[in-house]
Amino acid sequence: MTEPEGKTKKSKDSILTTGFAFLVLFPMMYLMLPTVIFLFLSMLPTLVALVIDSNSKTRFKYKWLCIGGLNFAGSLPYLFRLWFGNNTWDGAVGLFLGGGAFLIIYLTALVGWVFYRCIPSVVLSFLEMSDQRRVVHLREAQAKLIAKWGEEVASGVDVRVGHMAALKTKQAPSVQGEAKKP
Amino acid sequence: MTETKTETKQTQSSASLDSYVTRKEQFALVRGKYRVYSGLPVPMLDMPNAKAFQAEDVTAPDHKIFALVCKPDLPIRKDHIKARNGLKVDGLLPLVDAGTAFWQPISRKTMILLYEMPLGGRVVQSKTYGKILPEEEAEKISKWVRPLLVGISNLAVRGLTHRAIRPDNLFYMDAEKTKVVWGDCIAAPPGYDQPSAFETIETSMCQAAGKGNGTTADDLYAFGATLICLGIGYNPVESLSDTELLELKIYKGSYAALIGEERVPLALIELFRGLLADNINQRWDISSTQLWADGRRLTPVQAKTVRTSQRPFLFNNVEFFTYRTLAYAFAKNWDMAADVIRSEKLLAWIEHGFDDKETADAIRKSIDMALVRFSTKEKQDDFFVARTCMLLDPSAPLRIRNCAFLPDALGTMLAINVNDDKKTKMLIGLIATGYLESWYEFHQDMVSEQNIKNMQITLQKPGKGMGIERLLYDLNEGLPCQSPLVVKDYVDEARDLLPALEEVAKKANPKTEPIDRHIAAFIAVRFGSKVLEQISWLNSPKENVAIQGMLNIFAALQRTFGPDHLYAMCSWIGGMVVPVIDSYHNLEKRQQLEKNLPKIIRKGNFSELCAFLDDRQERLYDLSYFEQAKKEYARLSEEIEFLDGNREKREQEGLMLGNQVAAVVSFGIAVLTMFLLLITRLLRG
Numbered sequence: 049m050t051e052p053e054g055k056t057k058k059s060k061d062s063i064l065t066t067g068f069a070f071l072v073l074f075p076m077m078y079l080m081l082p083t084v085i086f087l088f089l090s091m092l093p094t095l096v097a098l099v100i101d102s103n104s105k106t107r108f109k110y111k112w113l114c115i116g117g118l119n120f121a122g123s124l125p126y127l128f129r130l131w132f133g134n135n136t137w138d139g140a141v142g143l144f145l146g147g148g149a150f151l152i153i154y155l156t157a158l159v160g161w162v163f164y165r166c167i168p169s170v171v172l173s174f175l176e177m178s179d180q181r182r183v184v185h186l187r188e189a190q191a192k193l194i195a196k197w198g199e200e201v202a203s204g205v206d207v208r209v210g211h212m213a214a215l216k217t218k219q220a221p222s223v224q225g226e227a228k229k230p
Numbered sequence: 231m232t233e234t235k236t237e238t239k240q241t242q243s244s245a246s247l248d249s250y251v252t253r254k255e256q257f258a259l260v261r262g263k264y265r266v267y268s269g270l271p272v273p274m275l276d277m278p279n280a281k282a283f284q285a286e287d288v289t290a291p292d293h294k295i296f297a298l299v300c301k302p303d304l305p306i307r308k309d310h311i312k313a314r315n316g317l318k319v320d321g322l323l324p325l326v327d328a329g330t331a332f333w334q335p336i337s338r339k340t341m342i343l344l345y346e347m348p349l350g351g352r353v354v355q356s357k358t359y360g361k362i363l364p365e366e367e368a369e370k371i372s373k374w375v376r377p378l379l380v381g382i383s384n385l386a387v388r389g390l391t392h393r394a395i396r397p398d399n400l401f402y403m404d405a406e407k408t409k410v411v412w413g414d415c416i417a418a419p420p421g422y423d424q425p426s427a428f429e430t431i432e433t434s435m436c437q438a439a440g441k442g443n444g445t446t447a448d449d450l451y452a453f454g455a456t457l458i459c460l461g462i463g464y465n466p467v468e469s470l471s472d473t474e475l476l477e478l479k480i481y482k483g484s485y486a487a488l489i490g491e492e493r494v495p496l497a498l499i500e501l502f503r504g505l506l507a508d509n510i511n512q513r514w515d516i517s518s519t520q521l522w523a524d525g526r527r528l529t530p531v532q533a534k535t536v537r538t539s540q541r542p543f544l545f546n547n548v549e550f551f552t553y554r555t556l557a558y559a560f561a562k563n564w565d566m567a568a569d570v571i572r573s574e575k576l577l578a579w580i581e582h583g584f585d586d587k588e589t590a591d592a593i594r595k596s597i598d599m600a601l602v603r604f605s606t607k608e609k610q611d612d613f614f615v616a617r618t619c620m621l622l623d624p625s626a627p628l629r630i631r632n633c634a635f636l637p638d639a640l641g642t643m644l645a646i647n648v649n650d651d652k653k654t655k656m657l658i659g660l661i662a663t664g665y666l667e668s669w670y671e672f673h674q675d676m677v678s679e680q681n682i683k684n685m686q687i688t689l690q691k692p693g694k695g696m697g698i699e700r701l702l703y704d705l706n707e708g709l710p711c712q713s714p715l716v717v718k719d720y721v722d723e724a725r726d727l728l729p730a731l732e733e734v735a736k737k738a739n740p741k742t743e744p745i746d747r748h749i750a751a752f753i754a755v756r757f758g759s760k761v762l763e764q765i766s767w768l769n770s771p772k773e774n775v776a777i778q779g780m781l782n783i784f785a786a787l788q789r790t791f792g793p794d795h796l797y798a799m800c801s802w803i804g805g806m807v808v809p810v811i812d813s814y815h816n817l818e819k820r821q822q823l824e825k826n827l828p829k830i831i832r833k834g835n836f837s838e839l840c841a842f843l844d845d846r847q848e849r850l851y852d853l854s855y856f857e858q859a860k861k862e863y864a865r866l867s868e869e870i871e872f873l874d875g876n877r878e879k880r881e882q883e884g885l886m887l888g889n890q891v892a893a894v895v896s897f898g899i900a901v902l903t904m905f906l907l908l909i910t911r912l913l914r915g
Contacts, residue, residue, distance in 0.1 A: 107882070107886070108885065108886050108889045110889035110890065110892060110893045113893035113896065113897065114889075114892045114893050114895075114896045115896075116896070116897075117893065117895075117896025117897035117898075117899060117900045118896050118899055118900065120900045121896075121899045121900040121902075121903040121904075124900070124903050124904055124907055125903070125907060128907050128911065132911070160896050163892045163895060163896055164889070164892050164896075166892075167888050167889075167891050167892035167895065168884075168885050168887075168888025168889050168891070168892060169888065170888065171884060171887050171888035171891050172881060172884035172885055172887075172888055175880075175883075175884040175887065176880075176884065179873045179874070179880065180874075182869075182873055183870055183873050183874045186866045186869055186870050186873075187870065189862075189866055190863055190866050190867070190870075193859050193862060193863050193866075194863075195817070196816065196817060196818065196859070197815050197816060197817065197856055197859045197860075198815065198817050200815060200856075201815070201856070201859050201860050201863050202863055202867075203860075
């Protein structure tokens with residue numbers, strides 16, 4: 049099969065999928081219109097974050113997930129009130145604008161953004177501390193090996209980067225235990 | 231006046247008695263029971279290379295014996311000692327015992343041979359001794375020919391030759407001088423002390439050490455020559471130099487050369503012709519001589535006519551008609567011979583004079599071989615002149631310039647020249663470059679040719695236990711170890727090595743190497759195959775392996791021969807074992823070994839020292855755990871490198887983990903909220 053033919057088939061498949069989804073979702077959206085309108089208004093910060101994430105060149109695209117999680121958590125009590133109250137188009141808009149609901153919902157989205165900004169730094173600091181402690185422990189183990197076997201034990205040590213991935217998953221056994229005679 | 235004389239005599243006799251007693255106090259003890267008095271020589275029984283001394287068997291003082299003290303630098307004939315020790319062999323001076331002892335006059339140990347005292351003394355005591363053989367033929371045969379032939383025969387059945395058969399080596403065993411025997415032949419190499427008169431043409435061409443064991447035929451030749459001297463009453467060719475006599479024998483034949491103008495009893499002519507035949511195939515053997523003694527008269531030996539050329543070959547202004555005479559002349563004028571052989575004249579003479587194309591082709595081939603094998607003209611000349619001499623006179627010894635010896639005597643040649651580097655190198659060259667092979671090739675002796683090839687392989691191996699030293703001990707059964715460490719201790723058997731080294735250890739420099747090339751080769755030959763593997767360890771580039779090899783060799787020797795304790799040696803070698811200890815990887819083990827080493831050394835036992843330093847199980851543990859530790863160290867290094875080596879990457883991973891944690895927390899809160907709302911709604915109904 050030639051390349052243009054492949055591309056044409058792919059685009060045809062995509063149109064079919066989109067068309068089918070539209071056929072299924074459109075009636076559902078029509079039936080749940082108040083919910084859709086409410087969620088659209090409530091989740092606006094998440095949508096903005098998603099757009100920003102999609103356009104940014106950063107490696108980790110977790111901003112919209114952090115904001116989205118808490119944004120959704122903030123929307124849920126009002127969504128329940130909508131479902132079990134005036135579940136109409138007007139009711140949805142009124143619920144969002146009245147009583148400062150939108151303020152609370154957007155505040156939760158702001159908390160999500162704060163999570164996004166703070167938690168990675170905390171985790172990184174914690175990880176660094178842990179790494180340093182492990183390195184000190186490993187160096188002590190090496191010193192013990194040298195004390196027991198002499199400098200020869202360190203001869204020919206060749207650190208290979210390819211082993212690092214394996215080391216991540218493998219837990220190091222006790223140095224003392226292995227060096228001892230049975 | 232008479233009284234004064236008597237007093238003087240008494241004083242003199244008491245002084246000489248004192249002197250005798252004093253001289254009897256100086257003795258060497260052989261084998262723990264024979265006293266050999268160094269102050270009481272017996273010059274009457276001296277051999278050319280061994281002085282005779284009074285000796286006494288402590289366990290049997292009535293047993294009349296004397297000792298011959300051998301020269302330590304001459305190889306003795308150990309095969310005779312083994313075969314004759316303690317046995318009374320008819321026709322030979324009985325060898326009572328033999329052993330080594332410290333000999334004060336030369337300040338070193340040497341071999342001492344103990345013989346039964348010949349009560350009638352030496353048969354021949356001066357150069358002119360008068361007719362010794364009786365006139366009556368029956369007495370001549372029964373008293374002289376038969377017993378002396380029995381002596382030669384008894385050696386022949388043991389696979390030995392005497393090679394010291396001459397008039398001045400004959401002794402009367404009894405005081406009545408009725409029983410005559412051959413004297414010593416052990417103290418010097420075969421034929422070493424023999425004058426040319428008693429040697430065949432071939433052995434006369436050799437140098438003293440190069441005559442070899444030979445065969446019984448050589449003994450019978452010497453027997454014939456001896457009988458002539460005893461019959462005439464002196465050596466008829468005494469006045470001739472060795473070279474003159476040899477040339478006379480070559481040109482006239484041995485019988486004619488020795489008898490000369492002398493008158494010989496008619497009955498003996500047949501015997502002499504038979505025994506002195508120059509062609510070994512024509513010479514009488516023991517049974518022929520026995521038959522003659524029994525009265526059977528054999529067909530007189532007619533000397534085979536030698537092939538002669540009608541045309542002479544002019545060399546060095548002398549005309550030659552036979553191969554042997556020309557070969558002899560070549561050997562005497564080596565450099566001139568090379569030019570003559572290169573020219574076509576010789577080949578033409580051989581082809582036309584003898585119609586012998588085969589020899590001519592063989593000489594051409596020798597020249598070609600020399601051109602291929604050697605790069606310098608001198609070496610090329612040496613090779614083809616030597617081969618030409620062999621071709622012209624195959625029964626003659628191997629001759630190369632001033633050196634002439636029968637390949638049978640290679641061992642003796644090496645032993646005599648062991649301290650002469652130049653001659654030793656020359657002998658190595660002869661073995662390595664095909665001279666000896668050529669000699670055996672012309673004798674069609676494939677077995678000996680193969681032996682020479684094996685020797686070449688031994689020479690090519692440069693390590694301890696191989697090389698020329700290995701050949702030296704392989705070819706000389708009785709040669710003591712020539713190592714500078716123990717050469718004065720006359721160590722001729724493996725069992726004597728450790729006691730000698732123990733004495734060395736008491737005075738040795740701690741850094742002196744206990745196993746040098748001579749000791750290694752000596753052990754390899756005399757101790758057999760039990761330690762060949764350990765000897766190969768001595769050549770290891772790893773110091774610890776070499777030392778372990780040495781320890782194992784000494785342990786095996788000590789286990790086999792004793793003594794149980796070698797304190798000085800253990801202490802000496804204990805100072806060298808640091809590399810063995812350091813070969814353990816475990817530092818704790820090393821410390822433990824170093825701490826306990828003095829205790830083990832004090833026991834003086836090499837087996838224990840070996841077991842202590844080289845426990846197989848411990849070695850395996852050490853090695854396997856060391857390998858594990860190495861892997862562990864490498865693994866730790868990799869992990870450190872991973873954690874500490876590349877922080878940027880690690881930070882990236884940390885950030886990703888942080889983001890994931892934040893996302894999970896965020897969605898966790900959402901799920902929890904939903905759950906709580908659902909519960910609340912359900913509870914409200």
